[in-house]
Amino acid sequence: MIRRRGQGAPRPWQLLALSLVLPPALWAAGGDSPLPDLLLVIAAMLAAGKLLGELAERLGLPSVLGELVAGLLLGPSLLGIVPTGTAPGADMVAVLAELGVIMLLFEVGLETDLKQMAKVGGAALAVAIVGVTVPFALGYGYWAHLPHPIMGDGGDIATVAIFIGAALTATSVGITARVLGDLGAMETPEARIILGAAVIDDIIGLVILSVASGIAAGSAVTAAGVATTFAVAVGFLVAVVMLGNILMPRLADRVSRMRARGMVVALSLAFALALAAFAAKVGSALIIGAFAAGLVLKGTRHFHTVEEQVKPVAAVLAPIFFVNVGAAANLGMLDPRQPESGGLLLLAGTLTLLAIVGKVVAGWAAPWVPFRRLAVGVGMVPRGEVGLIFADAGRQAGLLSGATFSAVLMMVMATTFLAPVGLKLIFSGRGRAT
Amino acid sequence: MIRRRGQGAPRPWQLLALSLVLPPALWAAGGDSPLPDLLLVIAAMLAAGKLLGELAERLGLPSVLGELVAGLLLGPSLLGIVPTGTAPGADMVAVLAELGVIMLLFEVGLETDLKQMAKVGGAALAVAIVGVTVPFALGYGYWAHLPHPIMGDGGDIATVAIFIGAALTATSVGITARVLGDLGAMETPEARIILGAAVIDDIIGLVILSVASGIAAGSAVTAAGVATTFAVAVGFLVAVVMLGNILMPRLADRVSRMRARGMVVALSLAFALALAAFAAKVGSALIIGAFAAGLVLKGTRHFHTVEEQVKPVAAVLAPIFFVNVGAAANLGMLDPRQPESGGLLLLAGTLTLLAIVGKVVAGWAAPWVPFRRLAVGVGMVPRGEVGLIFADAGRQAGLLSGATFSAVLMMVMATTFLAPVGLKLIFSGRGRAT
Numbered sequence: 029m030i031r032r033r034g035q036g037a038p039r040p041w042q043l044l045a046l047s048l049v050l051p052p053a054l055w056a057a058g059g060d061s062p063l064p065d066l067l068l069v070i071a072a073m074l075a076a077g078k079l080l081g082e083l084a085e086r087l088g089l090p091s092v093l094g095e096l097v098a099g100l101l102l103g104p105s106l107l108g109i110v111p112t113g114t115a116p117g118a119d120m121v122a123v124l125a126e127l128g129v130i131m132l133l134f135e136v137g138l139e140t141d142l143k144q145m146a147k148v149g150g151a152a153l154a155v156a157i158v159g160v161t162v163p164f165a166l167g168y169g170y171w172a173h174l175p176h177p178i179m180g181d182g183g184d185i186a187t188v189a190i191f192i193g194a195a196l197t198a199t200s201v202g203i204t205a206r207v208l209g210d211l212g213a214m215e216t217p218e219a220r221i222i223l224g225a226a227v228i229d230d231i232i233g234l235v236i237l238s239v240a241s242g243i244a245a246g247s248a249v250t251a252a253g254v255a256t257t258f259a260v261a262v263g264f265l266v267a268v269v270m271l272g273n274i275l276m277p278r279l280a281d282r283v284s285r286m287r288a289r290g291m292v293v294a295l296s297l298a299f300a301l302a303l304a305a306f307a308a309k310v311g312s313a314l315i316i317g318a319f320a321a322g323l324v325l326k327g328t329r330h331f332h333t334v335e336e337q338v339k340p341v342a343a344v345l346a347p348i349f350f351v352n353v354g355a356a357a358n359l360g361m362l363d364p365r366q367p368e369s370g371g372l373l374l375l376a377g378t379l380t381l382l383a384i385v386g387k388v389v390a391g392w393a394a395p396w397v398p399f400r401r402l403a404v405g406v407g408m409v410p411r412g413e414v415g416l417i418f419a420d421a422g423r424q425a426g427l428l429s430g431a432t433f434s435a436v437l438m439m440v441m442a443t444t445f446l447a448p449v450g451l452k453l454i455f456s457g458r459g460r461a462t
Numbered sequence: 463m464i465r466r467r468g469q470g471a472p473r474p475w476q477l478l479a480l481s482l483v484l485p486p487a488l489w490a491a492g493g494d495s496p497l498p499d500l501l502l503v504i505a506a507m508l509a510a511g512k513l514l515g516e517l518a519e520r521l522g523l524p525s526v527l528g529e530l531v532a533g534l535l536l537g538p539s540l541l542g543i544v545p546t547g548t549a550p551g552a553d554m555v556a557v558l559a560e561l562g563v564i565m566l567l568f569e570v571g572l573e574t575d576l577k578q579m580a581k582v583g584g585a586a587l588a589v590a591i592v593g594v595t596v597p598f599a600l601g602y603g604y605w606a607h608l609p610h611p612i613m614g615d616g617g618d619i620a621t622v623a624i625f626i627g628a629a630l631t632a633t634s635v636g637i638t639a640r641v642l643g644d645l646g647a648m649e650t651p652e653a654r655i656i657l658g659a660a661v662i663d664d665i666i667g668l669v670i671l672s673v674a675s676g677i678a679a680g681s682a683v684t685a686a687g688v689a690t691t692f693a694v695a696v697g698f699l700v701a702v703v704m705l706g707n708i709l710m711p712r713l714a715d716r717v718s719r720m721r722a723r724g725m726v727v728a729l730s731l732a733f734a735l736a737l738a739a740f741a742a743k744v745g746s747a748l749i750i751g752a753f754a755a756g757l758v759l760k761g762t763r764h765f766h767t768v769e770e771q772v773k774p775v776a777a778v779l780a781p782i783f784f785v786n787v788g789a790a791a792n793l794g795m796l797d798p799r800q801p802e803s804g805g806l807l808l809l810a811g812t813l814t815l816l817a818i819v820g821k822v823v824a825g826w827a828a829p830w831v832p833f834r835r836l837a838v839g840v841g842m843v844p845r846g847e848v849g850l851i852f853a854d855a856g857r858q859a860g861l862l863s864g865a866t867f868s869a870v871l872m873m874v875m876a877t878t879f880l881a882p883v884g885l886k887l888i889f890s891g892r893g894r895a896t
Binding site: 054288 | 506735740
């Protein structure tokens with residue numbers, strides 16, 4: 029029975045089998061001692077998330093899909109390992125997940141090259157603006173003005189419509205960059221436009237999230253209120269980045285001379301956490317602060333050290349966020365015997381359609397520059413992390429019901445699944461013209 | 463007023479000023495929104511801990527002393543920034559601190575070279591055994607049989623005496639190794655004996671902690687009960703390390719072939735957390751499991767990758783533990799107007815004396831090998847991390863009162879402060895003979 033094939037990487041079925049067996053085995057070891065049980069839950073989330081993430085990458089898909097599927101598996105609708113709602117430990121997992129989001133956006137900030145972006149310039153900006161406004165308009169218009177399944181959401185229809193629209197605006201830089209890299213297409217004009225536009229989308233998306241969070245927190249949906257929140261978010265970003273670019277290089281030089289071990293990573297993190305909290309205090313979103321912290325540290329000579337040390341911390345905390353988001357979805361509603369199941373599928377399908385159409389048309393936003401419109405449009409489709417952050421914020425604010433949240437999550441997963449497949453077809457295809 | 467001195471490292475007074483100003487400034491930004499406030503607390507703990515840690519290193523002292531002082535500063539007796547007891551957020555900080563201890567012991571395990579230790583062999587073992595039994599006997603005997611200030615502890619006198627004795631047994635490998643390295647004395651026979659004995663002490667200490675935790679959890683102090691807990695702890699360590707050394711090398715090879723980013727660190731951590739929880743479940747201590755996980759991964763070809771990736775995570779979480787421990791001390795009791803203050807100082811002084819005497823005599827434990835007895839004895843004195851873990855476990859179990867905990871903390875700090883000073887005097891001294 030011993031088949032020697034050397035020390036190869038595990039086969040996909042082995043990954044699947046392990047991630048199905050390991051978490052329940054860990055869980056079965058649990059009992060009613062709070063701390064060890066919490067540790068087992070975190071271990072199960074990390075193991076299942078990473079193993080299914082690996083499986084997804086083997087299948088040519090972004091690993092975030094695997095982490096979400098791990099959440100679905102470990103969530104209350106299937107295995108019930110991840111505590112949600114008021115279950116003991118749920119608040120601890122939620123805090124770790126929030127730290128994961130902060131690390132994620134901190135990392136995105138560290139990887140965002142504002143100078144590089146300025147070069148792609150006009151075309152990327154045009155694509156980004158169309159790629160934000162069209163999906164937002166489609167999502168908002170559909171929810172506010174067209175008939176759709178009623179899902180028992182917690183806010184008035186206009187507020188929920190803003191969240192739906194906002195969740196459609198994001199573009200995942202990470203996923204697209206990874207797929208383009210895998211295809212060896214990183215140096216094409218299309219890739220540079222997609223990545224530039226995706227970063228601008230992230231920034232616009234974060235600002236929209238601030239506005240949406242303000243509304244969720246109770247500010248009225250008035251033009252003046254929206255304008256104020258918008259101004260605060262943009263002002264915060266601009267002020268922090270400008271001030272940071274003046275003060276941080278010297279400060280970072282000094283910190284890099286210190287001797288105590290782990291100084292750089294601990295102080296960088298303290299900076300990101302403080303800016304995140306500060307952003308929330310001035311009426312913007314936590315993740316705007318974390319993103320700004322990354323942008324500021326990117327401007328110092330020491331950012332490679334920071335990035336290298338922050339990556340392991342993010343690699344541990346980010347999966348907790350994605351698995352936790354997956355766990356919040358209610359798969360039970362998809363059961364055809366449930367009265368809501370039809371409406372949920374219809375809703376998820378419609379949102380996915382709007383999400384794809386809204387981004388693909390963005391490919392045609394800069395007619396004065398020649399590039400493959402369809403490639404750019406499809407490259408903008410994956411919603412990934414940022415879409416999930418929107419959906420999660422809406423759910424936590426009590427605006428999106430479990431069903432609506434699940435539909436948005438399905439939309440995010442579908443776009444994240446379809447875009448890499450589409451990009452591969454396009455970039456391995458023949459033509460270079462539109 | 464502009465004095466240019468290049469981009470040097472910050473001066474000690476700047477470090478002190480920053481760590482006095484920064485946390486209150488962060489705190490003042492707080493309000494009553496739970497998550498941002500928690501982030502500010504964590505940021506303040508990291509910033510103050512690291513800056514005062516750096517200050518300590520500049521003064522030739524271990525950085526852990528600076529982190530403890532940061533805790534005293536941020537704790538309820540002075541600034542009141544770190545939430546303790548039932549204050550909102552205290553439970554979250556406590557969980558992060560526990561994750562910090564687990565990471566710390568995981569790292570100690572990763573740095574423990576069992577083969578290297580076997581070489582120093584007999585002398586190290588003799589020093590370790592004497593260095594554990596004499597301090598334990600002194601601490602236990604003093605508490606159980608001699609008059610001492612009454613501190614309102616929560617357990618019967620024998621149980622508390624076991625914790626006091628146990629807190630005196632630990633030796634901090636990390637601190638001694640660092641000081642010997644700074645002195646360029648790492649290759650002396652004394653250094654090898656000290657480090658070997660310190661590791662054995664850690665292992666024995668962990669086993670004692672298991673026994674003590676079992677007693678704290680309610681098992682009676684019977685010879686049979688102690689023997690069982692002892693057997694479980696030793697059995698767990700031996701079984702995990704043996705099984706791990708058979709299974710882990712192949713498993714680690716496979717994991718190292720996976721492509722998803724952050725795989726190694728996330729799965730290593732999941733392993734450490736699961737083993738920690740598992741150790742607690744079978745009736746041993748969390749940190750025994752974390753230590754065993756480190757020992758097992760040390761045995762694979764990939765441990766350098768693991769160590770490199772685990773370090774940043776530990777560098778972020780470990781200071782949270784030390785600052786939190788410092789914050790648990792009650793400085794108010796030292797106020798001379800307090801009736802308890804005299805007793806507290808007397809107790810702390812006595813414990814420090816016992817701690818030093820108990821370890822210094824260990825230098826004479828292996829008369830058949832020639833080495834500088836005093837150097838080895840003094841090298842064993844610092845209690846550091848492991849002593850703190852003991853004290854904290856006793857406090858959390860409700861056995862040690864706030865005053866007794868504070869006295870033990872002072873003993874740990876005093877030994878950690880005195881040992882580097884003593885080692886420097888001895889190693890820069892003349893003779894090589896006893």
